[in-house]
Amino acid sequence: MRRITIGVLGLQGAVQEHIKQIESLGHDSAIIKHPEQLDHIDGLILPGGESTVIRKLIDRYGFYEPIKQFASKKKPIFGTCAGMVLVANMLHESPDSHLNLIDICVKRNAFGRQKESFEAMLDVKGMKTKYPAIFIRAPYITKAGANVEILTTYENHIVAAKQEHILVSSFHPELTGDNRFLNIFVDMVVKSLTTITN
Amino acid sequence: MEKVLGTEIVKRGMAQMQKGGVIMDVVNAEQARIAEASGAVAVMALERVPSDIRAAGGVARMADPHIVEEVMRAVTIPVMAKARIGHIVEARVLEAMGVDYIDESEVLTPADEEFHLLKSDFTVPFVCGCRDLGEAARRIGEGASMLRTKGEPGTGNIVEAVRHMRKVQAQVRKVTLMSDDELMTEAKILGAPYEILKQIKVAGGLPVVNFAAGGVATPADAALMMELGADGVFVGSGIFKSDSPEKFASAIVQATTYFNDYDLIGKLSKELGAPMKGIDISKLSQEERMQERGW
Numbered sequence: 085m086r087r088i089t090i091g092v093l094g095l096q097g098a099v100q101e102h103i104k105q106i107e108s109l110g111h112d113s114a115i116i117k118h119p120e121q122l123d124h125i126d127g128l129i130l131p132g133g134e135s136t137v138i139r140k141l142i143d144r145y146g147f148y149e150p151i152k153q154f155a156s157k158k159k160p161i162f163g164t165c166a167g168m169v170l171v172a173n174m175l176h177e178s179p180d181s182h183l184n185l186i187d188i189c190v191k192r193n194a195f196g197r198q199k200e201s202f203e204a205m206l207d208v209k210g211m212k213t214k215y216p217a218i219f220i221r222a223p224y225i226t227k228a229g230a231n232v233e234i235l236t237t238y239e240n241h242i243v244a245a246k247q248e249h250i251l252v253s254s255f256h257p258e259l260t261g262d263n264r265f266l267n268i269f270v271d272m273v274v275k276s277l278t279t280i281t282n
Numbered sequence: 283m284e285k286v287l288g289t290e291i292v293k294r295g296m297a298q299m300q301k302g303g304v305i306m307d308v309v310n311a312e313q314a315r316i317a318e319a320s321g322a323v324a325v326m327a328l329e330r331v332p333s334d335i336r337a338a339g340g341v342a343r344m345a346d347p348h349i350v351e352e353v354m355r356a357v358t359i360p361v362m363a364k365a366r367i368g369h370i371v372e373a374r375v376l377e378a379m380g381v382d383y384i385d386e387s388e389v390l391t392p393a394d395e396e397f398h399l400l401k402s403d404f405t406v407p408f409v410c411g412c413r414d415l416g417e418a419a420r421r422i423g424e425g426a427s428m429l430r431t432k433g434e435p436g437t438g439n440i441v442e443a444v445r446h447m448r449k450v451q452a453q454v455r456k457v458t459l460m461s462d463d464e465l466m467t468e469a470k471i472l473g474a475p476y477e478i479l480k481q482i483k484v485a486g487g488l489p490v491v492n493f494a495a496g497g498v499a500t501p502a503d504a505a506l507m508m509e510l511g512a513d514g515v516f517v518g519s520g521i522f523k524s525d526s527p528e529k530f531a532s533a534i535v536q537a538t539t540y541f542n543d544y545d546l547i548g549k550l551s552k553e554l555g556a557p558m559k560g561i562d563i564s565k566l567s568q569e570e571r572m573q574e575r576g577w
Contacts, residue, residue: 196380
């Protein structure tokens with residue numbers, strides 16, 4: 085297996101936390117602050133932060149089309165929390181969606197304000213034991229298209245899902261010492277490289 | 283699948299999501315909307331910005347809940363609010379109202395001149411000011427989930443924020459290089475909880491996010507604080523006491539993200555109009571220095 089490089093969009097939010105986790109798995113990481121850098125990475129993480137701020141900076145610094153192109157090459161993208169809001173095709177009770185990369189409808193701050201933020205142990209598809217999920221002013225998925233694979237739910241709301249090369253979670257895998265969720269993404273990146281090279 | 287609220291990870295994590303961002307002081311819904319549209323990661327809802335608190339004199343208290351509610355309704359980004367140091371009830375009221383973060387703030391007149399709040403008792407997370415590692419570690423020990431430099435609020439003068447950020451960073455570096463048998467004496471010298479210093483040594487840095495605050499007035503000020511190792515920036519009077527709040531807010535946000543792109547900061551600083559009028563801190567009397575509040 086060749087070394088893979090995973091980039092983290094470094095405009096605002098929990099960037100360093102993702103970088104540390106990527107490196108803890110022995111892969112190369114890159115903080116992406118300029119669109120040209122997207123040419124040199126195999127997978128992209130859109131981190132948690134404030135989606136309104138990240139979107140403004142995406143527009144102002146010319147990231148919108150380059151990220152769309154990155155996705156159209158079937159290179160994997162992982163959106164956590166705010167990142168999930170950014171990749172969704174639809175936003176609940178709002179006409180504005182952002183990158184439109186996955187067939188889901190997302191409700192922002194869906195569990196409530198910060199005092200409602202929580203931790204919970206979840207059963208995630210493909211994991212043998214429960215996974216510690218950290219929800220911070222988290223969004224959830226209100227609707228998912230037929231081609232979307234649901235990875236886990238909480239209180240009957242979808243909180244992690246996957247469609248082809250796009251992975252999303254309401255919670256923050258980068259804040260736990262448990263690397264299993266990032267590993268799902270790493271597997272997607274590795275698989276995409278074999279497909280793309282062939 | 284039991285839900286656990288207000289854990290340390292959840293409270294500290296909320297601040298981690300704010301990293302690389304700018305938190306702006308606002309006094310009404312209109313300002314809150316301008317701040318959100320300019321790219322603020324959160325707003326601090328206040329009755330008066332620090333420079334007006336200075337001008338008004340008298341006792342500065344928690345904002346009228348009406349103002350806080352108005353701001354909470356106006357924006358979708360997190361809303362913070364200030365409680366007086368040691369004022370348990372102001373803090374509980376803000377928590378009950380559902381603010382996302384409480385600043386136990388020296389900008390307001392302290393309610394207790396001996397004890398800070400036991401912040402670990404709350405579900406809502408707290409940010410506290412610090413001038414050095416001793417103060418930072420005591421606040422973390424009480425349960426603060428986020429730190430900021432105190433600087434000298436409402437002055438538009440960055441000198442104190444720089445002093446405090448450099449001090450904390452230097453002391454953290456020193457602790458990370460110490461041998462285990464030196465830590466207890468360092469804890470005694472700093473007035474810092476020993477356990478917190480041990481955590482800093484093991485982790486190689488503070489266990490919580492540390493923003494800059496207290497004197498940021500220009501895009502270059504914000505970038506300077508990021509350069510010195512701040513995780514993000516609070517701007518109090520600097521936005522809405524400037525000539526053109528929208529321009530200042532947007533420029534400060536971009537300068538915080540791209541803090542080492544000096545061409546860009548040059549462009550962002552062009553023709554912004556006048557920043558807030560500053561105060562020479564050496565002209566302030568001891569009683570006027572907000573940073574001396576807190577212990």
